[in-house]
Amino acid sequence: MDTCKAAIFTEVEKLEVVDIKKPVPKANEVLVELKTCAICTWEQRVYKGINQVDFPFIGGHEEAGIITAVGSDVDLKLWNIGDRVVVGMLTSCGECENCRIGEEGSCQNFSYENMVGGLDTRGMGGFSQYLAVPVSKLFKIADKLSYEEAALTEPLSCVVHSVELANIQLGESVVVIGAGIMGAFHAILARNKGGRVIVVEPNEQRLDFLKTLGFNELINPNQVNVVEAVLALTDNKGADIILNTVGVSKLAEESIEMSALYGRVVLYSSYHPDTPISVSPNKLHRRMTKLVGTANSNTHDFITAMKLLNEGIVDVKPFISGTYPLVSIVEGIQAALTPETYRIVIAMD
Ligand SMILES: [Zn+2]
Numbered sequence: 001m002d003t004c005k006a007a008i009f010t011e012v013e014k015l016e017v018v019d020i021k022k023p024v025p026k027a028n029e030v031l032v033e034l035k036t037c038a039i040c041t042w043e044q045r046v047y048k049g050i051n052q053v054d055f056p057f058i059g060g061h062e063e064a065g066i067i068t069a070v071g072s073d074v075d076l077k078l079w080n081i082g083d084r085v086v087v088g089m090l091t092s093c094g095e096c097e098n099c100r101i102g103e104e105g106s107c108q109n110f111s112y113e114n115m116v117g118g119l120d121t122r123g124m125g126g127f128s129q130y131l132a133v134p135v136s137k138l139f140k141i142a143d144k145l146s147y148e149e150a151a152l153t154e155p156l157s158c159v160v161h162s163v164e165l166a167n168i169q170l171g172e173s174v175v176v177i178g179a180g181i182m183g184a185f186h187a188i189l190a191r192n193k194g195g196r197v198i199v200v201e202p203n204e205q206r207l208d209f210l211k212t213l214g215f216n217e218l219i220n221p222n223q224v225n226v227v228e229a230v231l232a233l234t235d236n237k238g239a240d241i242i243l244n245t246v247g248v249s250k251l252a253e254e255s256i257e258m259s260a261l262y263g264r265v266v267l268y269s270s271y272h273p274d275t276p277i278s279v280s281p282n283k284l285h286r287r288m289t290k291l292v293g294t295a296n297s298n299t300h301d302f303i304t305a306m307k308l309l310n311e312g313i314v315d316v317k318p319f320i321s322g323t324y325p326l327v328s329i330v331e332g333i334q335a336a337l338t339p340e341t342y343r344i345v346i347a348m349d
């Protein structure tokens with residue numbers, strides 16, 4: 001039996017590197033030898049037992065690699081051995097109504113119980129050295145982009161989805177709450193859209209990092225009242241757009257409080273715990289506020305994120321806080337859990 005290595009969650013706080021059966025691509029699939037897989041908050045929550053899954057479970061959904069074999073029906077003009085690729089949305093079925101309207105991130109057949117990538121273990125598959133991948137889930141990496149950078153296509157695609165929903169216009173004021181990697185990506189894309197970006201973040205180290213990226217309107221919520229600070233910075237009008245990347249219900253309330261006339265409030269993060277918020281319907285009514293949620297991304301967002309990286313429009317190198325070999329994935333997860341790191345990448349070979 002042909003085997004490869006994979007890191008598998010076997011219980012809470014237990015992640016083991018084991019030999020698994022190497023997947024075999026079907027006629028319309030390619031075999032991808034993964035080179036990198038970044039560790040998302042989602043995998044950190046599985047490790048800690050906050051996101052509950054049935055074990056054994058294979059995590060990893062931010063992966064990049066190289067095609068090493070192609071199925072018999074694959075059009076070799078489009079995809080061939082040696083192509084460097086990002087694998088995206090492997091867990092979407094491609095056939096349900098949501099997938100067919102281009103909302104693969106909201107696939108109706110999605111379940112953490114599903115097995116993907118030709119693997120025998122349920123889960124998203126990115127922590128396996130090989131995956132069998134339908135060609136519709138491949139995105140080509142430019143020569144100049146490293147596998148480490150390419151692994152960040154998925155998180156960037158989720159932020160693309162969020163920022164597109166906010167519909168930022170030139171010169172609008174944009175408050176980004178939180179400056180973890182997702183907050184920082186929001187700030188970068190909002191600036192690229194022509195927004196005036198104000199970032200709210202309590203961690204001084206992160207604020208200093210943002211300054212190195214050229215962001216100077218920074219609010220530390222430990223030092224000032226955030227709503228008052230935003231009003232002071234906007235002639236008491238409030239911000240046109242608030243992008244909230246921190247899953248604390250009180251911040252969702254404050255986001256609405258600080259919004260301007262015709263303001264748009266985007267709730268990006270998931271909430272743990274999911275405490276209900278209190279909203280003044282009259283405030284929404286009078287100020288014509290739009291309150292929207294956003295989650296995941298779709299093929300369109302992936303193509304956009306891939307372009308942003310391939311063309312060097314967004315530089316994610318400053319966000320790669322470390323690379324760990326697959327055998328040291330537990331150390332990698334531990335590093336990812338500390339607030340000082342942005343993204344930890346696992347080198348899969
Ligand atoms: Zn992710």
Ligand SMILES: [Zn+2]
Pocket residue numbers: 092093094095096097098099104106107108109110
């Ligand atoms: Zn689907």
